[in-house]
Amino acid sequence: MNSPIKNKINTVFIPVTNLERSAAWYSRLLGQEYKENQAKRPVFNVKMSEYTGLTLDAGAEDNPNSPAPSEYPIFNFHTDSIGNARQYIKEMGYEGDMEIVKFDDFSFFTVKDPDGNIIMICSG
Numbered sequence: 524m525n526s527p528i529k530n531k532i533n534t535v536f537i538p539v540t541n542l543e544r545s546a547a548w549y550s551r552l553l554g555q556e557y558k559e560n561q562a563k564r565p566v567f568n569v570k571m572s573e574y575t576g577l578t579l580d581a582g583a584e585d586n587p588n589s590p591a592p593s594e595y596p597i598f599n600f601h602t603d604s605i606g607n608a609r610q611y612i613k614e615m616g617y618e619g620d621m622e623i624v625k626f627d628d629f630s631f632f633t634v635k636d637p638d639g640n641i642i643m644i645c646s647g
Contacts, residue, residue, distance in 0.1 A: 534576035535598050537640060538590035542567055542581035544637050549579065551615060552634075553600070592639025599643035605630040608644050 539545040543560065546567040550557035555570055564584055569577040582588035602608040605623055612634055613621060619634035619641070629647025636642055 532575045534578050536578050536580050537597070537636070537638075538588040539579045539581050539636075539638050540588060540590065541637065542579060545579045545581075548617075548637050549577070552612070552617070590638060590640075592635075593641055596633060596641045596643035599631070599645045602644055602646050605632070605644070605646040608632075608646075612644070 537545075542562045542564055546562035546569070547557050547559075549569050553569065561567075562579070564581055566581070567579045569579065571577055580588060609621055609623060609632055612619070617634050619632070621632055621634075623630050623632045626647075629645055631643050631645040633641050633643050
């Protein structure tokens with residue numbers, strides 16, 4: 524039998540403690556407009572330009588998430604200019620390891636979301 528599971532990631536779920544704060548943070552990171560109180564429990568779907576979605580999940584009203592932050596990057600956002608991306612994030616005052624790590628075919632640095640999850644920004 525051929526696998527009925529497709530070879531693509533549909534949606535990445537990120538557990539968050541404060542949906543409003545996280546929705547504003549990710550929207551700002553991606554240069555998207557965000558209006559206060561736009562996020563409604565239990566989830567907020569961040570607008571993405573490609574197939575894979577990004578969903579921030581605060582849990583149900585009566586059972587909110589209390590995630591432990593990841594010690595390692597949980598996914599990455601792509602950039603065509605690692606230096607410009609780093610400068611943009613520094614100007615916003617976001618926290619993370621802003622040192623750019625370079626390899627032959629790609630470079631990256633990391634940033635932490637409001638819950639302490641490590642997000643990698645990669646070129647290449």
